[in-house]
Amino acid sequence: MRAYGSVILGMLICGAFGCADKPATDSAEGEPGQSAVSKDGYKVRKLDPGRKYKIGFSQCTVKEPWRVLFNELLKREAAKHADVALEVQDADDRTEKQVADVRSFIRRDFDAILVSPKEAPGLTGVVKEATEKGIPVVVLDRDVNYGGYACFVGGDNLEIGSAAGRYAVDALGGAGKAKGIVYEICGGLASTPAQERRDGFHEIVDKEAGIEVKGGLDGDWKLDKGLSIMQDALKAIPKIDLVYAHNDPMAYGAWQAAQQAGREENIKFVGIDGIPKEGGLWVKQGKLAATFLYEPPGAEGLRQALKILRTGKPDARRITLKTRAVTAETVDDYLREMGE
Numbered sequence: 001m002r003a004y005g006s007v008i009l010g011m012l013i014c015g016a017f018g019c020a021d022k023p024a025t026d027s028a029e030g031e032p033g034q035s036a037v038s039k040d041g042y043k044v045r046k047l048d049p050g051r052k053y054k055i056g057f058s059q060c061t062v063k064e065p066w067r068v069l070f071n072e073l074l075k076r077e078a079a080k081h082a083d084v085a086l087e088v089q090d091a092d093d094r095t096e097k098q099v100a101d102v103r104s105f106i107r108r109d110f111d112a113i114l115v116s117p118k119e120a121p122g123l124t125g126v127v128k129e130a131t132e133k134g135i136p137v138v139v140l141d142r143d144v145n146y147g148g149y150a151c152f153v154g155g156d157n158l159e160i161g162s163a164a165g166r167y168a169v170d171a172l173g174g175a176g177k178a179k180g181i182v183y184e185i186c187g188g189l190a191s192t193p194a195q196e197r198r199d200g201f202h203e204i205v206d207k208e209a210g211i212e213v214k215g216g217l218d219g220d221w222k223l224d225k226g227l228s229i230m231q232d233a234l235k236a237i238p239k240i241d242l243v244y245a246h247n248d249p250m251a252y253g254a255w256q257a258a259q260q261a262g263r264e265e266n267i268k269f270v271g272i273d274g275i276p277k278e279g280g281l282w283v284k285q286g287k288l289a290a291t292f293l294y295e296p297p298g299a300e301g302l303r304q305a306l307k308i309l310r311t312g313k314p315d316a317r318r319i320t321l322k323t324r325a326v327t328a329e330t331v332d333d334y335l336r337e338m339g340e
């Protein structure tokens with residue numbers, strides 16, 4: 001983890017991953033930018049001697065290794081800044097706890113709030129509340145249904161879903177000729193990454209007359225749910241050619257179910273996240289056919305919160321972290337680059 005951490009930190013500063021900043025949009029519907037805060041941005045916060053910026057981070061869960069890595073990278077970034085006092089709260093996968101955690105940051109007058117929401121509808125109100133009180137909020141990875149907050153940092157999930165769709169079409173025979181049964185396992189469907197990973201994938205795959213997509217159940221991003229959903233699917237569907245799961249833990253759970261049923265050799269498994277200790281490893285082992293990198297946004301999020309506190313504005317209102325495909329052909333290079 002240490003080697004990966006130091007390498008990924010370098011990469012997060014737009015090294016090997018690169019990163020594409022979309023320019024700030026001041027008026028686009030639904031985009032961060034319709035802020036309750038003045039057009040000139042947030043109040044620049046000058047620190048009195050000896051005082052630190054109080055930054056609160058509300059993480060929705062740490063039940064998945066991707067989130068543990070996300071926290072670690074965020075904390076390491078915070079540790080580089082002597083003027084930052086960071087408090088991290090884990091909502092334990094519960095929307096009510098996450099709302100209470102963010103509210104507690106507001107009540108205790110934190111200078112900035114970072115939040116990676118469990119789901120969009122439940123967290124929208126409290127993000128708006130903080131913004132209306134003048135507190136800069138940086139939303140990470142999963143979005144809310146309100147665009148007025150200060151900055152979003154995360155991957156382009158529509159594009160990642162489309163990339164997975166193009167991979168599936170190629171794996172099943174190529175555009176216009178592709179043929180087969182795809183079984184889809186969704187992430188938490190009240191969250192924006194699951195909706196976008198589904199929509200991006202369908203935009204590509206639904207054009208293929210020879211491909212039928214079944215499934216679409218909500219696996220809440222969890223390995224054990226991916227496993228049990230797939231156990232049922234295997235009983236009901238005699239032939240499945242490819243499984244598309246919205247993250248690597250669910251793809252791996254599905255692979256385990258297929259292995260128990262002796263059917264794993266006939267199915268290709270595709271996931272998303274690509275962290276070296278999970279997706280990267282499972283591609284290397286030949287269990288997953290492909291995964292798509294979904295870079296943890298913690299370090300960049302912390303940098304943007306500080307930028308807002310120091311200058312009143314983030315670098316851009318939407319910062320999109322790049323993806324890449326990890327397959328049998330690319331996995332060795334990928335893992336080497338990640339220091340594994």
Ligand code: FRU
Pocket residue numbers: 061064066067141142187191193221246247248272273294
């Ligand atoms: C972790 C996770 C990742 C996924 C992301 C989507 O909680 O499920 O696996 O890519 O959240 O928000």
